[in-house]
Amino acid sequence: MQSPAPRPFRDDDISAIVALWDAAALTRPWNDPQADIALCARNPSSALFVAAEPAGEIVATVMCGFDGHRGWIYYxxxxxxxxxxxxxxxxVAHAEQWLAGLGAPKVELMVRDGNDAARAFYERIGYAVETVFVMSRWLTPRGAREA
Structure with missing residues (x-):
């Protein structure tokens, strides 16, 4: 089976993207995937790429963004x-290339605790665990984020 090539997402891909994210257990009740996609689309330093089979079925996604300091990979x-x-x-390579084009010197990502398969995948492709703690604070009521 030949892998489909990554391309930028289109608006008509959104429902299939969210369904893939749900199936992959990437969504959480406090994260609105449609709002994440809308925010990505409005931000020129963010991108969402998909891979689709010839019949149009979305079979892979990756979202990425550059904060001016580091590149980030999501979804x-x-x-x-x-x-x-x-x-x-x-x-991942497509996202890395896109981020490098914006000047990102390094790419970072987060893997949820217990997601050993994702961690092993990223380690196989050259990512390393950093010795940092991720800390956060909600600026909006949890689950009440606006698009």
Whole structure:
């Protein structure tokens, strides 16, 4: 099976993107994926790429952004039947190339505690665990984020 090539998302992809994220357990009740996509679309230093089969089915995604200091990767998802084909690696490489084009010297990402499969994947493609703590504070009521 030949892996489809990454391309920028289109508005008509959104429902399929969110369905893939739900299936991959990437969404959480306090994160509105549609709002995340809308914010990404409005920000010129963010991008969302998808890979679609010839019939149009979205089988992989990766969102990325540059904060002026580091590049970030979010929402990497690959449909189960495409896992192990190199598509996830290609999606990450595409995001890295896009971020490098903006001047990002380094790429960072977060993996939820207990997601050993994701951590192992990223380690296989050259990512290393950093010795930092992620701290956060909600600026809006949890779950009440506006698009």
């Amino acid at each position: 990497l998802a690959v449909a189960p039947r495409h896992r192990g084909t190199g598509l996830g690696r290609r999606m």
